Amino acid sequence: MIQINNISKSFSGRSIVNNISFTFASGKVNMIIGESGSGKTTLLRCMVGLNEIDNGSVLFNQRDFFKLDLKGKKQIRKDIGMLFQGGALFDSKTVEENVMFPISMFTDLSESEKRDRANFCLQRVNLVNANKLYPSEISGGMKKRVAIARAIAVQPKYLFCDEPNSGLDPKTSIVIDNLIKEITEEYNITTIVITHDMNSVIEIGDQIMFIHNGANWWQGTKEEILVTDNKEVNDFVYATKFMKDLKSKF
Amino acid sequence: MKLFFNFGQYFILIKRTFSKPEKRSIYVNRIFEEITILGIGSLGIVAIISVFIGAVITIQTAFNLQNPLVPLYGVGVAVRDSMILEFSPAIISLILAGKIGSSIASEIGTMRVTEQIDALEIMGINSAGYLISPKIIATVLFSPVLVTFSMFLGILGGYVFGLLTGVVTNYEFIYGITYQFIPYNVMYALIKAAFFAFIFASVPAYHGYYTKGGALEVGRSSTKGVVYSSVLILAFDFILTQLLLT
Numbered sequence: 437m438i439q440i441n442n443i444s445k446s447f448s449g450r451s452i453v454n455n456i457s458f459t460f461a462s463g464k465v466n467m468i469i470g471e472s473g474s475g476k477t478t479l480l481r482c483m484v485g486l487n488e489i490d491n492g493s494v495l496f497n498q499r500d501f502f503k504l505d506l507k508g509k510k511q512i513r514k515d516i517g518m519l520f521q522g523g524a525l526f527d528s529k530t531v532e533e534n535v536m537f538p539i540s541m542f543t544d545l546s547e548s549e550k551r552d553r554a555n556f557c558l559q560r561v562n563l564v565n566a567n568k569l570y571p572s573e574i575s576g577g578m579k580k581r582v583a584i585a586r587a588i589a590v591q592p593k594y595l596f597c598d599e600p601n602s603g604l605d606p607k608t609s610i611v612i613d614n615l616i617k618e619i620t621e622e623y624n625i626t627t628i629v630i631t632h633d634m635n636s637v638i639e640i641g642d643q644i645m646f647i648h649n650g651a652n653w654w655q656g657t658k659e660e661i662l663v664t665d666n667k668e669v670n671d672f673v674y675a676t677k678f679m680k681d682l683k684s685k686f
Numbered sequence: 687m688k689l690f691f692n693f694g695q696y697f698i699l700i701k702r703t704f705s706k707p708e709k710r711s712i713y714v715n716r717i718f719e720e721i722t723i724l725g726i727g728s729l730g731i732v733a734i735i736s737v738f739i740g741a742v743i744t745i746q747t748a749f750n751l752q753n754p755l756v757p758l759y760g761v762g763v764a765v766r767d768s769m770i771l772e773f774s775p776a777i778i779s780l781i782l783a784g785k786i787g788s789s790i791a792s793e794i795g796t797m798r799v800t801e802q803i804d805a806l807e808i809m810g811i812n813s814a815g816y817l818i819s820p821k822i823i824a825t826v827l828f829s830p831v832l833v834t835f836s837m838f839l840g841i842l843g844g845y846v847f848g849l850l851t852g853v854v855t856n857y858e859f860i861y862g863i864t865y866q867f868i869p870y871n872v873m874y875a876l877i878k879a880a881f882f883a884f885i886f887a888s889v890p891a892y893h894g895y896y897t898k899g900g901a902l903e904v905g906r907s908s909t910k911g912v913v914y915s916s917v918l919i920l921a922f923d924f925i926l927t928q929l930l931l932t
Binding site: 484485486509510511512513514516518520521522524525526527537538540541542596 | 708709712796797800801802804805807808809810811
């Protein structure tokens with residue numbers, strides 16, 4: 437479980453994240469949604485410590501991340517897997533080496549054991565026969581799957597996904613969404629997904645937080661988001677013609 | 687004010703770079719990888735430049751020693767001292783600042799803008815230590831080797847081209863390069879080479895590490911890294927010469 441309390445963050449006096457509190461449950465896909473520029477990614481970067489926060493606290497199973505020393509922070513980060521928007525795979529390493537990298541850094545497994553673990557993770561994300569390829573030689577969807585395999589390689593307790601579907605076709609998006617959902621339930625991970633893709637929200641979202649102007653504007657479930665009377669949420673959810681038509685039918 | 691900020695940030699980064707590694711064996715392997723990429727990969731350019739500079743110094747010195755009162759073995763002395771005292775440690779370091787420095791800044795800068803450095807941090811890895819320390823250690827260890835190689839090839843180039851063009855005889859050149867040879871000069875050159883290597887690895891690494899933006903900024907970081915490290919090499923060339931030779 438991850439709990440954030442009154443998180444605020446500003447850059448050059450401009451408030452980006454404003455007093456946000458939320459509890460992200462384990463074994464569930466927690467979604468942070470909102471328009472572009474609403475502060476989603478900044479909030480995520482604050483939660484994982486890539487940005488310092490101005491106020492508030494981030495508790496990973498009751499341990500306050502920002503009050504820990506460097507060693508304590510490193511310890512928590514070893515339990516974090518992160519799927520970056522662009523994949524953030526290491527260009528100079530092959531697919532297999534990318535997945536093996538965190539295993540090599542944090543375990544004392546033998547070379548063959550590391551390779552076995554990496555292959556298990558790659559099979560888990562349905563990626564076979566790509567072990568020896570470099571990131572520049574694989575598609576966007578494959579990169580996301582390698583990034584997921586790398587994120588789960590050392591069995592994380594927390595999984596952060598920054599717009600996992602960006603740049604993917606609808607079919608591949610569903611594959612990635614389902615993979616995130618399956619892994620979350622299978623390993624009882626606290627998963628936090630940042631997206632503005634409503635299909636993903638309806639597909640896999642368990643808990644949803646809607647951010648507007650850097651604030652926690654609305655929170656609820658995927659069933660509740662479709663019927664809420666909150667204007668900003670409605671404007672976001674029913675922004676497309678397809679969703680508007682769908683709403684008019686019910 | 688920005689100068690002080692950059693100095694402070696640079697020294698904080700260097701401190702982080704040399705903090706305790708997560709896994710020593712992986713860092714040691716990385717040092718050998720970097721020696722291969724940055725050091726051995728530079729042998730070709732160092733060899734070509736050194737041979738031709740040695741040849742040019744020989745011909746130019748011979749051309750300027752037309753006075754019959756000045757012995758021709760002065761050509762050998764000039765080639766030896768020019769190569770050992772200045773060309774091999776300083777000019778080769780400036781060339782390496784261009785080649786290795788731009789490579790380091792653009793590699794680390796690209797990793798920054800494509801979130802690869804963030805990925806390392808999220809994994810609980812000291813990204814500065816993992817990425818920068820093997821590059822600095824590799825260049826500091828290997829640069830004296832490159833400089834020694836350059837001294838040897840420069841003098842050899844001078845000798846070969848001197849004989850081929852007929853500007854100096856075999857005896858005069860050999861006598862010249864051994865005449866009043868001071869072994870400490872080689873030590874002085876190697877100290878300078880190691881010091882300059884630290885500059886041309888760490889300064890571009892700093893600029894790459896703090897790149898913000900995209901491809902354009904990576905290019906700017908690379909340019910800044912090369913320019914600042916070149917200026918620092920020249921400044922420290924003067925300081926070290928003053929300290930070590932007087």
